[in-house]
Amino acid sequence: MSAPSHVLPQQLSVADGCLQLGGIGLPRLAERVGRTPFYAYDRGQIAQRVGTLRRVLPAGIRLHYAMKANPMPAVVQMLTGLVDGIDVASGGELRVALDTGMAPERVSFAGPGKTDGELRSAVAAGILLHLESEQELDRVAVAGEHVGVVPRVAIRINPDFELKLAGMKMGGGPRPFGVDEERVPAMLRTVRQRELDFQGFHIFCGAQNLSAAAIAEAQTLSVQLAVRMAEHAPAPLRQVNIGAGFGVPYFPGDQPLPLEPVANALQQSLDLLRAAAPDAALALELGRYLVAEAGVYVCRVLERKISHGHTYLITDGGLHHHLAASGNFGQRVRRNFPVAIGNRMAGEAREVVSVVGPLCTPLDVLAEQMPLAPAVAGDLVVVFQSGAYGLSASPAGFLSHPPALEVLV
Ligand SMILES: *Cc1c(COP(=O)(O)O)cnc(C)c1O
Numbered sequence: 001m002s003a004p005s006h007v008l009p010q011q012l013s014v015a016d017g018c019l020q021l022g023g024i025g026l027p028r029l030a031e032r033v034g035r036t037p038f039y040a041y042d043r044g045q046i047a048q049r050v051g052t053l054r055r056v057l058p059a060g061i062r063l064h065y066a067m068k069a070n071p072m073p074a075v076v077q078m079l080t081g082l083v084d085g086i087d088v089a090s091g092g093e094l095r096v097a098l099d100t101g102m103a104p105e106r107v108s109f110a111g112p113g114k115t116d117g118e119l120r121s122a123v124a125a126g127i128l129l130h131l132e133s134e135q136e137l138d139r140v141a142v143a144g145e146h147v148g149v150v151p152r153v154a155i156r157i158n159p160d161f162e163l164k165l166a167g168m169k170m171g172g173g174p175r176p177f178g179v180d181e182e183r184v185p186a187m188l189r190t191v192r193q194r195e196l197d198f199q200g201f202h203i204f205c206g207a208q209n210l211s212a213a214a215i216a217e218a219q220t221l222s223v224q225l226a227v228r229m230a231e232h233a234p235a236p237l238r239q240v241n242i243g244a245g246f247g248v249p250y251f252p253g254d255q256p257l258p259l260e261p262v263a264n265a266l267q268q269s270l271d272l273l274r275a276a277a278p279d280a281a282l283a284l285e286l287g288r289y290l291v292a293e294a295g296v297y298v299c300r301v302l303e304r305k306i307s308h309g310h311t312y313l314i315t316d317g318g319l320h321h322h323l324a325a326s327g328n329f330g331q332r333v334r335r336n337f338p339v340a341i342g343n344r345m346a347g348e349a350r351e352v353v354s355v356v357g358p359l360c361t362p363l364d365v366l367a368e369q370m371p372l373a374p375a376v377a378g379d380l381v382v383v384f385q386s387g388a389y390g391l392s393a394s395p396a397g398f399l400s401h402p403p404a405l406e407v408l409v
Pocket of ligand 1: 066068069087089110204206207208243244245246285286287288289388
């Protein structure tokens with residue numbers, strides 16, 4: 001097997017020179033989907049990922065799926081059979097989560113700026129609300145009176161520490177997320193005075209972290225914080241959700257996250273929590289780690305074009321479907337996601353090309369100056385590590401091209 005030139009997705013399987021997904025060769029899959037571009041998610045790989053976590057992490061750790069990573073209803077449905085909870089971040093996601101038949105007690109809703117309508121739906125459904133502010137506490141209590149249901153609530157804490165080395169920080173210092181640590185005791189007194197069913201705490205520090213030591217430290221501090229705050233709580237802790245932030249390797253030089261050190265620290269945290277709050281479950285919420293590596297984005301080469309000695313593969317897919325692979329509208333130093341010609345995986349020949357999309361902007365790049373198997377019109381370009389923050393995180397309306405399809409195989 002000849003590999004794409006850099007990060008090789010661990011689970012890559014190739015037969016007859018073609019990438020296989022869900023046991024189907026890529027050209028056959030493209031026929032089945034009917035047109036390109038499309039995203040394909042491999043259910044076997046998703047299940048394997050959850051299985052690995054179950055094997056390595058301490059028994060008793062609850063795994064939640066943060067569905068904004070990939071909200072395709074079929075993916076969410078399949079994950080409800082594998083995980084212990086679904087975390088949603090909007091009323092729309094809440095509807096998809098409830099449609100799966102997941103028990104409402106196992107669905108939680110986080111995010112700043114929930115509308116009164118969203119709060120009422122969530123309270124009526126009996127799901128767990130992660131309160132992001134004192135004002136939201138008031139609005140949830142009012143929603144509870146309106147609907148005639150006592151809202152189940154947890155407080156999302158904005159901790160004083162931050163997740164080191166995270167690709168995206170979401171705690172520590174000023175944040176729109178959660179309630180500053182020092183204000184939590186007062187807020188807990190208010191919870192006691194209102195008609196609210198207090199469940200516990202939510203602490204999420206950041207995402208896309210590939211350092212096990214940094215994750216272990218943040219999770220340990222999170223559980224210690226929850227245990228300290230429990231002294232002020234109106235009821236015993238039932239649930240502590242400490243986020244996760246597990247990253248996946250996207251770029252050259254990225255190494256997969258080693259799970260064992262995280263697992264060891266989690267066992268200690270679990271022991272600490274059980275000593276302080278015997279009825280409290282400890283939950284991790286994972287988004288990209290469950291789905292990113294199980295997904296590919298596939299588009300077709302329309303033309304080969306040479307300009308001043310530089311070869312471009314012009315495809316029918318691009319930035320409008322896969323913003324992250326294109327470099328997020330040029331905001332950062334652009335790095336290539338792993339890319340290959342999915343129907344030419346055999347053979348060693350390589351040529352350095354750029355893969356671009358059909359949009360009239362120089363930002364519409366899927367691969368820049370990458371060594372790929374020599375490709376012609378009709379060949380299938382595959383962007384790996386695309387199962388999370390792909391289609392739903394891209395500007396589909398930009399330039400009015402057709403949307404990408406999605407399949408779970
Ligand atoms: C987005 C989000 C996640 C998932 O982050 P990943 O990097 O996809 O794992 C988890 N928890 C909360 C509160 C989030 O907002």
